[in-house]
Structure formats: structure tokens, C-alpha cells
Amino acid sequence: MSEQTRIAGWTVLLALLVLAPLAITSGRWIEFMELTLFVAVLGQGWNILGGFGGQYSFGHALFFGTGAYIQALLQFKLGWSPWATLWFAIAGGVLVGAFVGYLSFRYGLRGSYFALITLAFAEAFHVLSRSLVAVTEGGRGVALDLNLDPDRALTTFQFNFGGDFLKAYGFYYTILVILMLAYAATWWMEHTRFGAQLVAVRENEDAAEALGIDAFRVKLGAICLSAAITAAAGVYYTQKFLFIDPGIAYGPTKSVEALFAPIIGGLGTVLGPLVGALFLHGLGEFAKETIGLVWEDRPGLDLILFGVVLILVLAFLPRGLVGLLDLAWRRLSGAAPAARKGKADA
Amino acid sequence: MLEVRNLSKRFGGLLAVDDAELTVPEGAIVSLIGPNGAGKTTLFAAIAGFLKPDAGRVTLSGEDITGLTPHDVCRRGLVRTFQVVQPFANLTVRDNIAVGAHTRIRGRADARRHAETIAAELGMSEMLDQPAAALTVAGRKRLELARALATGPTLLLLDEVMAGLNATEIEDIVRVIRGIREAGVTIFLIEHVMQAVMSLSDRTYVLNNGAIISQGTPGEVASDPQVIEAYLGHGASQAITREATAAGGPDA
Ligand SMILES: Nc1ncnc2c1ncn2[C@@H]1O[C@H](COP(=O)(O)OP(=O)(O)O)[C@@H](O)[C@H]1O
Ligand SMILES: [Mg+2]
Secondary structure, eight states: OOHHHHHHHHHHHHHHHHHHHHHOOOHHHHHHHHHHHHHHHHHHHHHIIIIITOOOOSOTHHHHHHHHHHHHHHHHHHOOOHHHHHHHHHHHHHHHHHHHHHHHHHTTOOHHHHHHHHHHHHHHHHHHHHHOHHHHOGGGOEEOOOOOOGGGTTTTTOOTTSOHHHHHHHHHHHHHHHHHHHHHHHHHHHTSHHHHHHHHHHHOHHHHHHTTOOHHHHHHHHHHHHHHHHHHHHHHHHHHHSEEOHHHHHSHHHHHHHHHHHHHHOTTOSSHHHHHHHHHHHHHHHHHHTHHHHSOOOTTHHHHHHHHHHHHHHHHOTTHHHHHHHHHHHHHHTOOOOOOOSSOOO | OEEEEEEEEEETTEEEEEEEEEEEOTTOEEEEEOOTTSSHHHHHHHHHTSSOOSEEEEEETTEEOTTOOHHHHHHTTEEEOOSSOOOOTTSBHHHHHHHHHTTTOOOHHHHHHHHHHHHHHTTOGGGTTSBGGGOOHHHHHHHHHHHHHHTOOSEEEEESTTTTOOHHHHHHHHHHHHHHHHTTOEEEEEOOOHHHHHHHOSEEEEEETTEEEEEESHHHHHTOHHHHHHHHOTTHHHHHHHHHHHTTOSOO
8 A cells, every 4th residue: 555545544534533523423422432542542552562562561551550540649639730640640651661661671571471570560550559548549549529610621621521512522532632642653653763673673683683773772662652652541541530449540451451452453553453442342332232132231241252353363364454454455456465564554 | 803812602511612713804704614513603693792702802893892782783883694594574675674774874764775775786676575574595595684784884794694595596695795895894704605615705714613623715724634524524534635645646
């Protein structure tokens, strides 16, 4: 696919995402889209390190939770404005990322060792957030004061009681902006030496080193960028739900959600996480509407489905759904199948 | 240009490189030969920073590079290729070479352009858009060379880039290596293909059981009894001399 086709495709997609809520007036569907974009942000954060860098983390909740907690606690304890706290939340996520990355990469932990160390850190933070009651309020969680004044909806970053527009679309556009920033970061990465070196490290670390790449530094950069995006998802979560507790923040759910979307959508592709998130949540909704009606009240049904999809994708679609779309596109346009480049073709 | 002094590398009980001493003068092609398992690849790895030597010193243009990381060594102008090729399998040939080019070139487009120039020099222009995984053995060996060359080295360490190639391919790559030297890059190579060693090298070192047992021009080395014994086994040298004398001898 040529660069022009790609840019055109992205413009159309962006226009769709910006205009969609104005066409969809059903609150439920906006809610659905919001959740999808949220998962896409988590996924893109994970994808930078896992998909482009080949470092599979099982503990991305670490960065999500840190962002969410800092966002909540600085408001709750110190009464700061949410617009000020969000920078600290993201910086906090990056700091934790740099710390974990420094330890793992300095000591050359790769593959399953890296996955396990991230999982262990997420669990450690889970336990700490439960036990350091004086700082985190422990298992009770942190509930932020609700703002009921529509005029202060913007300054308090609480859109649920805002004016008509904010109430309906405020958080949708918040997460869309975060997603666009995440995508801009990925786009930038793909067009710079840093991105090329990160992919080289994924493909073959020894060869990368032999060719002058400081693999440690490149991976450290990737984990920091990845953590920043994931922490931003945490900021969104805190503002949207005005509540965070140890399980939500550091439990395994967010870590798993973060890696499902990109793996199913297409590892190391720009579009993968969004496609994966759309597919997964579409499937989840579909299951609720159909199987769920007949076979009532089975929480976890969607998780079973996700698991099945994951297995199918791993077995049959090494390049994920994006790879499938790419193949279909080539068939339709009659182009010969070409190599996967350092970047996604989609 | 490259000086190796008293370098030793031990793997547990095995002394893979034993007190090696060698010099690669600027602008030369120097070769390192020796039977399988002699320690040649290990010596390269220790020079290029992939293994920490247990003893000894490596200097590049007068600078001590002992124990530096491989990427540091590469940035100082010494780059190695791998005997077992290590392509970035999912990337195209162009992007593979561009990774090397990024050592000295920041911009993506400039690095890709430089990759195309290097590919053209090595006769790989046709393959630019192929994924590295789709290349033949000869193609992969050449890609190793191209990537290394793209980093803009002053000294190139080539580990058996001719292994597995047919006669025409070997001729090709010998020409390529000569061209690289003419462009001002010093070359230190490990090779089993003797005809290539003889025709390319200004100087040859022979490694056996980790130790350098002979050195000199390729001709001198090839007639060194110690070298013949190392390759063919104990007593081989005498046997050959005896037979040669009995048959009237090549020099007689
Ligand atoms: N990483 C390693 N760990 C243990 N032994 C090794 C390692 N690498 C090489 N060796 C051993 O060191 C010796 C020299 O190997 P190598 O340098 O590959 O020889 P050559 O390249 O001359 O064929 C061999 O006996 C080999 O088995
Ligand atoms: Mg070897």
C-alpha cells in the first residue's frame, strides 16, 4: 500500500472516529465506542514495547495503575487540579517504566523472564497499594468528590454532570484525543531511527548490537513511551469513574486487556490495537446480545470468547487481523504479496 | 590498525583462545584460518565486544577497546559479521541494510538511500524489497556483509562469508571484498575456502586449539609443517614430505 493510500485511509478513519458520536445518538453505543478506544489506548501502549520492541509484558497494569492512582491521590489528598495532576500521573508511569526497564534490561532479561518480572512488579504494586493504607487508602480505594456543578465540569475534568455536549461526548473525545496522541507517537516512531532500531532489536538483538545499536537504551526508551501512554489511560479511567482501588489498578485484568487487542489485531502494526479492540468488543457485545439472551447471566462469557479468538489468531493469523485485511486488500487490488516492512502496511 | 595482545578466553575448562597475538595493518586484508573448533569465531567475538576476554588487550587505531560493548566497538569503526547469519528476518533487504546505515545516518530516508547505494555496490539491487527470510544462503551471506558495510566501518571482521557458496558465488564475493578494501576499509577475515584465502590475503594467521601456531604470507603459512599437521593430523607433514621425496618431489 502506498504512503498516499495509507494517509488517505488514516484521514477517513480519523474523520469517522471524530464524527461517529454525532451520528450515533444512542448513549449505549457511545459508551461502547469509548470502551473500545480505551482498550485501543491500552493496546497501543503495550504494542510499542511488545509489538515493535518484542518485549512482552504481562504487567502493564503497573503503568495503568500508577497513572490512575497518582491522578486520584494528588486530587484527593492535596486537592490539586486534575489538569495539573495528569502530568505527574504520566511522569509517574514513565518513572516506574524506567525503573522496571532499567532492572530487566540491564540484567538482560528477555522473553518469558521479562514477562514474569513485569507480572511480579504489578503484583508487588498490587500488594503495596493494598497495604500502604496511609498513602493509598488501602483496599477501600480512593473515591473522588463528585462535582455536580455543570459550570465546573471542565475545570474539574468531570464531564458526567456537564452540559449536554460534555455529558454525552466529553469522555469519548477525551479518550479519542489520548488515542490520537498514542497514534502520533507510534507514527513518529515508525518514521525515525529510534523506531527502526527498536524493530531491529526485536528481530535480532545480537545483530542489532553488532550494527552499533545500544539495545539497552532503545528498549528503555520503548518502555518509557509505552508506560506514558498506558499511564494516560489510567488518568482517563480515574476521571471517568472517579474511583480507583488496588484490584482495578494493579490486578491482572488491565495487563491482559492491554495485550489482547494488539495480538489479535496485529502485533507491531500501527492499526492493530484499534482493530483488535473493535473486534473484541464488537464480539463481546454481540455475544451478550445473542448467546447471552438465551443463556442468561453468564459473566465471563466474553472472556471465554476472547480466549478462543486469541487461540485461533495465534494458530492461523501470525500477523493478526490487520494481516488478514492486508491480504484481502492485495487480492482485491491485484497487487502481488510483498514483504512485511519494518512498519505495518495497513 | 588492530592489535591483539595476549588475548585469552576460557569457557569453563576449555581454553578457547590461548594467549593470541596478532596485528592487522591499515589497508590490508588479513585472514585467520584453522580447523573447526580452533577458536576463530571466539576470537572475533572477543575482539568485537561480544565476549569479555579473560586476559589480554585489544586496541583499534591506538585506542583500547577491550571489554567495550559491541555497539561501542561498532561506532568506533569495527564491525563484525556472523558465521551463522543473523538477518532481521521480517524486514526487507533495504530495511536490514538501513539499520546498519543508521549508525552514522539519522534520517530514515537518508539511511534507506544509503542502503540502496550499498546494495548496488554488492549487486543486491534486485533484492531490495524482498524480506531477508526469503533470501538464499548466498543472499544472506551477502546481506551480512552489506549491513556491516553500511555502518561505515574502518575495519571489517568477516566470519566465513563464503561458506556454503558455489564457485561462481565465491568469485563474486572475492571481487566484492577486494572492492571494499580498495574503498579504504581494512579487512580481517576467517575463511575455509583456501583458494580465496590465498588470493585475497596479504597476511595469514593460523589458529589451532586456541593458539596461533603460524603466521606469514599465505604461501609461507601453507608450507609450514605445523600448519599441515594441524589440518591433517600428527605426522602428516612428514608423510607428505616423504611421499614427495619418493615421487621425485614437486621441487626436484
Ligand atoms: N559460548 C560457548 N560456550 C562454551 N563453549 C564454546 C562457546 N563458543 C564456542 N565454544 C567452544 O569453543 C571452541 C572454539 O569454538 P569456535 O570459536 O566457534 O571455533 P571456530 O570458529 O574456530 O570453528 C569450540 O570447542 C567450541 O565448542
Ligand atoms: Mg567459527
